[in-house]
Amino acid sequence: MTSSTIDELRAEIDALDATILRLLNQRMSFSRQIGQSKNSLGQSVFDPDREERVLARLRDLNDGPLPEITLRAIYREIFSGSRLLQEPITVAFFGPAGTYTHEAARERFGRSLPFTACESITEVFHEVAQARAQFGVVPIENSIEGSVSETHDMLMTSTVGVCGEIAIRISHTLMNLSGKMEDVKIVMSHPQALAQCRSWLARKLPGIPLQETSSTAVAAEKARADSRVAAIASETLGTDLGLKVIRKGIQDRQENITRFLVLGTLKPPPTGKDRTSIVFWTENEPGALFRILEKFSRRGINLSRIESRPEKGSMPWRYAFFVDLDGHRDDPQISECLAEIMKENRLVKVIGSFPKQTLLQ
Numbered sequence: 001m002t003s004s005t006i007d008e009l010r011a012e013i014d015a016l017d018a019t020i021l022r023l024l025n026q027r028m029s030f031s032r033q034i035g036q037s038k039n040s041l042g043q044s045v046f047d048p049d050r051e052e053r054v055l056a057r058l059r060d061l062n063d064g065p066l067p068e069i070t071l072r073a074i075y076r077e078i079f080s081g082s083r084l085l086q087e088p089i090t091v092a093f094f095g096p097a098g099t100y101t102h103e104a105a106r107e108r109f110g111r112s113l114p115f116t117a118c119e120s121i122t123e124v125f126h127e128v129a130q131a132r133a134q135f136g137v138v139p140i141e142n143s144i145e146g147s148v149s150e151t152h153d154m155l156m157t158s159t160v161g162v163c164g165e166i167a168i169r170i171s172h173t174l175m176n177l178s179g180k181m182e183d184v185k186i187v188m189s190h191p192q193a194l195a196q197c198r199s200w201l202a203r204k205l206p207g208i209p210l211q212e213t214s215s216t217a218v219a220a221e222k223a224r225a226d227s228r229v230a231a232i233a234s235e236t237l238g239t240d241l242g243l244k245v246i247r248k249g250i251q252d253r254q255e256n257i258t259r260f261l262v263l264g265t266l267k268p269p270p271t272g273k274d275r276t277s278i279v280f281w282t283e284n285e286p287g288a289l290f291r292i293l294e295k296f297s298r299r300g301i302n303l304s305r306i307e308s309r310p311e312k313g314s315m316p317w318r319y320a321f322f323v324d325l326d327g328h329r330d331d332p333q334i335s336e337c338l339a340e341i342m343k344e345n346r347l348v349k350v351i352g353s354f355p356k357q358t359l360l361q
């Protein structure tokens, strides 16, 4: 290919970019008008359902070569900028910056918004409860390690509801200053990450001590300051800090997915592919749990998850049960079922109904 053809093609691209920019600005001004109408109607700016429908329509229209993942990434930022133009939204997340939770928050909200990094999951709930942030992002479960206790404990007591979920594939990378395995004298990471790589560490680094840190980002900072330390974190986080990769994808199972919850007061309408999270407390007596589960079973309502946690109240050995149902609280069957449960048992809380997230990639 001659340089004159490159120049010609670049001239085409320049012309297209000018058109794309003009169209983007037109889109933004419509979005601003929508924002003003929502404002006068007292509606929330963020409408995840509408965003999903916009994306689904574009996916159908797209006949390539633009890959779907790129289309989604571009629109994530367009939505992010478009929401920002309507109203400033703040999103709190379990930080610090660079953690997997941060990645999940950016995946959902784009990068244009102000994010607040919180030191604990509890703090994220407080930021949303006190309206310092409209939304919060916290981890709820991992496909290898199971549930995140602090999030479950907060869901029991907090008044904050859940309005969405984000599922992302997690790949752990071992990194240090040199990129050499023989320099590793200690491995640091968040307890969940250490647990997800347990067998690999036992096989490849037997006898090397493991030390828990409050986040993967803190572990990466430690590795940056000390050549004996290797951190397990996301590759982007480590390499951004100047660490070198020793080994990628060291999690014990390659299919390692973490689900995060979006906290907020928004109540998304039914989409046909929803999940409802509830928590209830039962008496410690025969059949108490069965009587509730039977009501779902009788109506053919699928339960995708059940999790019990100690109540941590005045009475030991009392349990709270977290259940995820397929469907929306406004779907007739589910609302009827929940009403029946609530009639018999007042200790039921609907944490939220929200669209199920489909995992891309």
Ligand SMILES: C=C(O[C@@H]1C=C(C(=O)O)C=C[C@H]1O)C(=O)O
Residues within 6 Å of the ligand: 030, 031, 034, 035, 045, 046, 047, 048, 050, 051, 054, 078, 079, 082, 083
């Ligand atoms: C513009 C809107 O507001 C937000 C931005 C959207 C967009 O840019 O397409 C879609 C949904 C909302 O989160 C809207 O509700 O249509």
